[in-house]
Amino acid sequence: MIDLSDNENPWTIFLETVDPEMAASGATLPKFDKDHDVMLFLKMYDPKTRSLNYCGHIYTPISCKIRDLLPVMCERAGFQQETSLILYEEVKPNLTERIQDYDVSLDKALDELMDGDIIVFQKDDPESDSSELPTAKDYFRDLYHRVDVIFCDKTIHNDPGFVVTLSNRMNYFQFFKSQGYRDGPGNPLRHNYEGTLRDLLQFFKPRQPKKLYYQQLKMKITDFENRRSFKSIWLNSQFREEEITLYPDKHGCVRDLLEECKKAVELSEKGSDKLLEIVSYKIIGVHQEDELLECLSPAASRTFRIEEIPLDQVELDKDSEMLIPVAHFHKEVFGTFGIPFLLKIRQGESFREVMRRIQTMLDLQEKEFEKFKFAIVMMGRHQYITEDEYEVNLKDFEQPGNMSHPRPWLGLDHFNKAPKRGRYTYLEKAIKIHN
Incomplete structure (x- = not known):
């Protein structure tokens, strides 16, 4: 008992009692000779239901032959007395051995015979061979x-x-x-x-x-294995973002990604789309259709966005027109926010005309748009535009001679009404771990 109390596993105790009504009439438990008798548990396996049924226990002499127990088993299971049975010894959860010889005594038929040994039996029925678990041995293996x-x-x-x-x-x-x-x-x-x-x-x-x-x-899962998962943002015609996951060919290019996107979203008739790369709420580049997807490795600091190309941006006069990135900020150019976008400008056009197109794109009321200020941002510095005097000069937005420098962008300086935490932020709040 001391050894058992030190064991953390639950105890399994078999307790035999006498029926109270029978005990009142003087009935007692059957006599048991611990030197010459043995107590066995009986279980019946049903291949049709794949279930194991407890059929009670018996006391029998150690010298008893296996065949002498067959009538008891048939009676306990409700079988006819002449039913042919297959017997197994349940040694442990992952070991069940078939009993082959029914004409030997228990001590020779069972391995290391002791009280509490378990005999499992089932009908010897050829129809059971078609069952998922035809034998008790199969059942115990499956159970294990x-x-x-x-x-x-x-x-x-x-x-x-x-x-x-x-x-x-x-x-x-x-x-x-x-x-x-x-x-x-x-x-x-x-x-x-x-x-x-x-x-x-x-x-x-x-x-x-x-x-x-x-x-x-x-x-199909077989097709999926030849593709890669590509998470991106879809910007619809209402200027609203939607996160989508596309599955282009893993060895494909941007063109394949855009074709997959067309299956997931609705484009206007003869519409085309493009892939942008966004870092800190600023557009840092437009990826060419022949660029390999394997070169576009995901990172927490950047987001890929797909959008339909506006009709006025489909064709550009390279000598007099340009697409420039536009982003929102408030006072500090490093505090960008909101949805950045591309805008077409023309050499020599009035900046008032540019402002009008921006107001239309953002769908802003005049009173709210009056609070906006505009600046050309280059190398982390911004220069505000005098709206009435400035005429667009494409050279102000050209890439500097050193290609490692970021391209100039048009900044919209206004108060941020949206929640501070957003999708494109790369400055995450620290996680505190308390020991």
Whole structure:
């Protein structure tokens, strides 16, 4: 008892009692000779229902032959007395041995015979061969490898998921035909993964819930493996942003990405789109269609945005017209915010005309737009524009001689009414860890 009390595992105790009504009439427990008798537990396995049924216990002499127990088993299971049975010894959870010889005594038929040994029996029925788990040995093997796994939809934040009982021996197609994400979620699992579920769950603690993430795809899993996930922002015609995930060919180029985008969004008739790169709420470049996607590595400090090319920007006169990046700031040019955009300007046009186009694009009332100031920003310094005097000079917005320097941009100086924290920020608040 002292050894048992030091064991952290739960105790399993078998307690036999006498029926109270029978005890009142003087009934007692059957006599048991600990030197010559043995107590055995009986279980019946049903292949049709894949279930194990407890059939009580028996006291029998050690010298008793296995065949002498068959009538008792048939009676306990409700079988006819002449029913042919297959017997197994349940040695431990992962070890079940078939009893071959029924004409030998218990001490020779069972390995290390002792009180509490378990005999499992089932009908010797040829029809059981077509069952998923035809024998008790198959059942115990399946039971030993059985594990509960929580499946969570990775596209739903804090999805509680649903529980599925699986086997550690299952391969990919048996347990996860169209989805496969580990806890985290981590890296995607290839559909031709040759390992078993046990290999995937080996890093979980024994009592830790086993959790797999899944995602329903719009394509065959075999096609998906040749593509890469590309997260970007779609800017619609109402100047509103929407986060989308596209799956272009992993060896493709920007053109392939834009074609995939056309399947996910609505463009105007004969409309075309382009890919922009945004850092700190500023457009730093437009990627060419023949540029390889493998060169566009994701980073927390930058965002890729796809938008439809406005009709007035489809064709440009390179000698007299230019697309310039426009961004919002308030007092300090490093404090950019909002949605940046591209604007077409013309050599020598009045800046008042440029302002009118900006007001139309942003859909602002005159009273609100009057609070805006405009500046040309280059190398972190800004120079405010005198609205009535300035005429557009394309050279003011040309790339400096040193290509490593950022391109000048047009700044809109006004108060930021939106929440301070946004999508493009790269200065994250520190995480405090208290020991």
